[in-house]
Amino acid sequence: MEFEPVIGLEVHAELLTxxxxxxxxxxxxGAPPNTQTCPVCLGFxxxxxVVNKKAIEYVLKVAIALNCRINRxxxxxxxxxxxxxxxxxxxxxxxxxxxxxxxxxEIEVDGEIRHIGIADVHIEEDTGKLIHGExxxxxxxxxxxxxSGIPLVEIVTKPEIRSLKELEEFMVALRQLLLYLEVxxxxxxxxxxxxxxxVSLRPKGSSELGTRVEIKNLxxxxxxxxxxxxxxxxxxQLLMRGEKIQQQTMLWNEKLRITExxxxxxxxxxYRYFPEPDIxxxxxxxxxxxxxxxxxxEFPKQRMQRFVxxxxxxxxxxxxxxxxxxxxxxxxxxxxxxxxxxxxxxWMLTEIQxxxxxxQIGWEDCPLKPEQLAGMLKLLNDGVISGRIAKSVxxxxxxxxxxxxxxxxxxxxxxxxxxxxxRPIVDRVIAENPDAVEKFRKGDEKVLGFFVGQVMRATKGRxxxxxxxxxxxxxxxxx
Ligand SMILES: [Zn+2]
Numbered sequence: 001m002e003f004e005p006v007i008g009l010e011v012h013a014e015l016l017t018x019x020x021x022x023x024x025x026x027x028x029x030g031a032p033p034n035t036q037t038c039p040v041c042l043g044f045x046x047x048x049x050v051v052n053k054k055a056i057e058y059v060l061k062v063a064i065a066l067n068c069r070i071n072r073x074x075x076x077x078x079x080x081x082x083x084x085x086x087x088x089x090x091x092x093x094x095x096x097x098x099x100x101x102x103x104x105x106e107i108e109v110d111g112e113i114r115h116i117g118i119a120d121v122h123i124e125e126d127t128g129k130l131i132h133g134e135x136x137x138x139x140x141x142x143x144x145x146x147x148s149g150i151p152l153v154e155i156v157t158k159p160e161i162r163s164l165k166e167l168e169e170f171m172v173a174l175r176q177l178l179l180y181l182e183v184x185x186x187x188x189x190x191x192x193x194x195x196x197x198x199v200s201l202r203p204k205g206s207s208e209l210g211t212r213v214e215i216k217n218l219x220x221x222x223x224x225x226x227x228x229x230x231x232x233x234x235x236x237q238l239l240m241r242g243e244k245i246q247q248q249t250m251l252w253n254e255k256l257r258i259t260e261x262x263x264x265x266x267x268x269x270x271y272r273y274f275p276e277p278d279i280x281x282x283x284x285x286x287x288x289x290x291x292x293x294x295x296x297x298e299f300p301k302q303r304m305q306r307f308v309x310x311x312x313x314x315x316x317x318x319x320x321x322x323x324x325x326x327x328x329x330x331x332x333x334x335x336x337x338x339x340x341x342x343x344x345x346x347w348m349l350t351e352i353q354x355x356x357x358x359x360q361i362g363w364e365d366c367p368l369k370p371e372q373l374a375g376m377l378k379l380l381n382d383g384v385i386s387g388r389i390a391k392s393v394x395x396x397x398x399x400x401x402x403x404x405x406x407x408x409x410x411x412x413x414x415x416x417x418x419x420x421x422x423r424p425i426v427d428r429v430i431a432e433n434p435d436a437v438e439k440f441r442k443g444d445e446k447v448l449g450f451f452v453g454q455v456m457r458a459t460k461g462r463x464x465x466x467x468x469x470x471x472x473x474x475x476x477x478x479x
Pocket of ligand 1: 020023024025036037038039040041042149
């Protein structure tokens with residue numbers, strides 16, 4: 001029998017607000033443990049939460065961008081459970097009246113457009129972070145409450161993802177959207193974007209849903225894809241043997257590449273949700289909703305189409321440039337200073353992309369500024385530097401943050417176009433290579449390239465190649 005996977009995803013993204021959800025503590029990542037805390041986010045008795053309006057606006061943005069319906073009257077609820085990372089022993093979340101519900105996100109797989117349903121978009125506060133360690137044979141756990149109370153958006157899909165490819169496309173498209181909306185930095189290595197997946201199998205063609213298994217604590221695209229693939233295989237083997245799937249929560253063991261059941265102690269929660277009595281209901285007025293809707297950015301797909309029309313770029317370039325908001329912004333800023341879209345695109349997608357790749361960072365963290373690239377390309381246009389030098393200038397700008405003109409001045413990289421200055425160098429190169437001169441005499445034109453190369457090397461790439469070419473011909477003929 002052939003089986004079809006049914007996959008759903010729960011996504012948590014930390015919001016980019018400056019302060020926490022219910023107190024004024026900062027949310028900056030990487031601060032020393034427990035330095036960004038106060039009685040509210042440490043759960044002291046008697047304190048009262050104050051709602052961060054910006055966080056609600058961010059989640060509204062996400063809900064609108066995901067084509068959701070909006071609950072105009074909404075409440076916060078307490079999700080009760082005891083765990084050391086949760087000092088209040090409850091988490092303030094939303095259950096019955098999420099801010100957004102019943103939406104969709106468009107993805108494209110193998111040229112085919114699909115809408116993946118979004119069940120629920122809601123707001124909740126993050127927990128603290130447990131750090132488990134071992135020293136001298138003793139195991140210990142440490143707790144950092146800096147994360148406690150940071151606002152999160154939780155996005156829950158309907159179980160409508162049907163393949164690993166769709167799953168990957170969905171995660172990429174969702175991350176791209178959150179970055180475009182500027183509501184989360186989506187840094188997975190810092191835990192800003194986290195996933196939980198649910199997986200069930202059913203006979204192909206069936207419309208019923210099988211027993212679902214949840215996989216928790218997935219912190220990268222790779223982990224999600226690996227875990228879901230392993231879980232599909234595991235369930236397939238069980239079903240082929242005629243066994244039943246047990247409803248349970250699993251964890252991904254990256255080393256062994258298998259999913260393992262979580263200790264039941266930790267999964268058997270009865271959260272006893274009830275309305276948070278310390279926060280009044282939230283009313284989303286027409287005016288508020290309209291305002292948030294008006295301030296949404298241009299979405300990736302529209303921007304990609306505009307890049308093709310406005311700048312005459314090939315679709316593939318436009319797609320790559322708009323893949324992240326940061327690269328699309330970089331491109332437009334640079335083109336506003338130098339009206340050569342195709343040249344800018346080429347430098348971005350080859351040279352800069354490869355520097356970013358070497359450093360394993362994205363455009364969001366690119367140390368190079370659009371102004372620097374535009375400045376360097378102007379020098380190249382004006383013939384001040386050669387194409388070969390341009391590449392090293394680019395790298396130097398990237399590493400040092402200096403502008404192109406400064407680097408060219410400091411390193412003496414100005415292109416040599418003066419024949420009087422180049423002639424003696426060409427002469428010397430010819431004199432040093434009698435064998436090649438002999439070949440040229442016998443009609444071998446290929447050695448011209450060799451001489452030009454030698455002159456370029458002698459001038460560390462600064463000579464203007466056209467002029468060198470001309471001089472080499474002249475001087476060889478004159479011999
Ligand atoms: Zn606080």
